[in-house]
Amino acid sequence: MPRYAPNKVETAVKRRYFELLREGYRGAAAAREVGVSTSCGSLWFIDAGSMIVDDPAPISPRFLTQDDRIAIADGLHASRNVKEIAADVGKSFQTVYREIQRNSKPGGRYQPWWAHNQALLNRKRPKAEKIRADEDLRGVVREKLTEKWSPQQTARFLLRAYPDQPAMRACPETIYRALYAGLLGFKDGKLRTGRSKRKAHRRGVPVPNKIKNMTLVHQRPLEVNDRAVPGHWEGDLIIGRHQGSAIGTLVERTTRYVRLIHLPDGWKAPQVRNALIAQTASIPYQLRKTLTWDQGREMALHQDTAALTGFRIYFCDPHSPWQRGTNENTNGLLRQYFPKGTDLSVHSAQDLRTVAQELNRRPRLVLGDKTPIEAMRGYLTRPITR
Template sequence: MPRWAHNKMPTATKKRYFELLRQGYKGAAAARVVGVSTSCGSLWFLDAGGMLVPDSGPVSPRFLTQGDRIAIADGLQAKQSVKAIAASIGKSFQSVYREIKRNSKPDGRYQPWWAHNQALLRRKRPKTERIRAGQPLRALVREKLRDKWSPQQISRFLRRTYPGRQGMQVCPETIYRALFAGLLGRKPGKLRTGRTRRKPHRRGVPHLNKIKNMTPLAQRPLEVNERRTPGHWEGDLIIGRGQGSAIGTLVERVTRYVRLIHLPSGWKAPQMRNALILQTADIPPELRQTLTWDQGREMTLHEDIAALTGFQIYFCDPHSPWQRGTNENTNGLLRQYFPKGSDLSHHTARDLRQIARELNHRPRLVLGDRTPAEAMRTWITQASTR
């Protein structure tokens, strides 16, 4: 028999043979079912490493399956490029390159059943977590957490302090997992952030609630950044206790002039639209040029707002509050009147006008100790005399 003659059978036949073995068939019985000799089946089995690791299925769609590895092997046999193979199985070509390099046999051949066995063996984690097994390590991590160290700081400290002792080193992810699993005692207060469970991450996953037809901040006129002419506003919401109430905040970028938006009926998109239209109607048209907001769902009807107020509305990048720095600073000042955790529904429209008046008549260093009201009045006077 020529060398590797047992590999001349179709891939589908081999696949069925290994499926039968995983179902509990003996080698001879599986060989009879697929129509090959027992010795041929035995050669297949030996070529796959002489073992079949139990496969519970991929833990995530990003992992390669047995079928993916068979497709890779068939593509290599057909002399296809790695990029073509990756496209056919819906993976990145980098993943396929790593797969071939990592799971090829010692002689350089890529055998899909061997490769799948190797991947399953690496996936198994029979060892006990270091933090669970090592009392000194666990005590040291607890001590650093009590001192308000972050898991990253603890991990770096362990590498510096115990350079040759793997048993006294852990990565930040291990500390997080142990903390959220309860291996480090009671969870509340263990992290500086106060979090007691992991925050969900959506890396690379498009957000289903993205606001339609947003104009990104990058398209806002550059002159707005120079703060030379007024009429460019930043806006946001201050949320009350239990997210049961809210107040809208507007601040003009040049004069730091503040307007507070009363939202007695809530702050969903229709209520927000109506409140902004009604409560900014008295602002002179020349001072209603741009409005910068975050990507909150309350601005879903931004096109209506722009059409009825004259504002050109621009949206910040996600999780980028510094792009509305003036508004964020103003919200911090407003917390003197609206403490976090308080019920904001108690404040009437009259209350909000009084609070805005106090803030607008407070001298600001950035304005040369003038008040926002004085700065705004100066601009309005200059505009009317031109």
């Protein structure tokens, strides 16, 4: 079979030919419509597997489309790298690798219309669940999970133990799906991690910044690091039961002086912005230099907050709480007053002021047994430059 039809027409013409077939046109009529001979169209049809599977209703964009498969075929024909092809179609390179492996023709050639037909056939539902239908397979999988094997280890064992029995194989995803569907029992089939629900992942897909126009902590002024000058703060939220309430926490790096932010209306970005603006207005302007926060969505309106408070706001790297270690330590002290798993909305603004005063009157070894209030007053009695 030649690699392409003899007349080698443009891909757009072939695409339209197969679209017409899926719309119900006969081969000869579709060929006339796109301007090729009936025999040319027949060669295309045979090369695509001599069948046409109707496209389903619109599906999730995470699936490859017919145009994506055409782009993959064109890239392979041009001897392009798989990662380059993946970038062109906007998918991860793992997705493109799997597509080529699964849907190439038996001879190894990737033909986009054949591949699309195969993908549509494999996607058809309902399908019998492999582990549900096979009692022997189900028993082996349950036994291995009971012995604390992971689904990946179990899948590899099945491949080794039953090399000539395809029916006794299951990939890790099949095992996970059966487990979460309750086909392997509640206790005997429990994962060694203890999870009973799937945890969402986005493997291979770059996650965009959740907060726009962030300035990262590495760009802070150097004076922040040596703690010689006050006015540099760290902030965060402590979250209540079922993530239904929160309290904002601010601590000044040099003096360890604490301010608590009352959030009676919730802790989404607009509420946090408004509360920070209103409740930091009493801090002397010369003590509002920088504020370091983590990358929580509650600070999505950080540019408004910075403009209206005078703070220059910096963000930690993801999963790097040590970059605002003073605040982390302070949050640990605050949990004595606001235990985890409790409803924080029951605390009034006056309650928060009382707790902050207690902490600010507690002597700290790092301050030479001074209290944060004493340390702050010591700086306020001398000129502070911004």
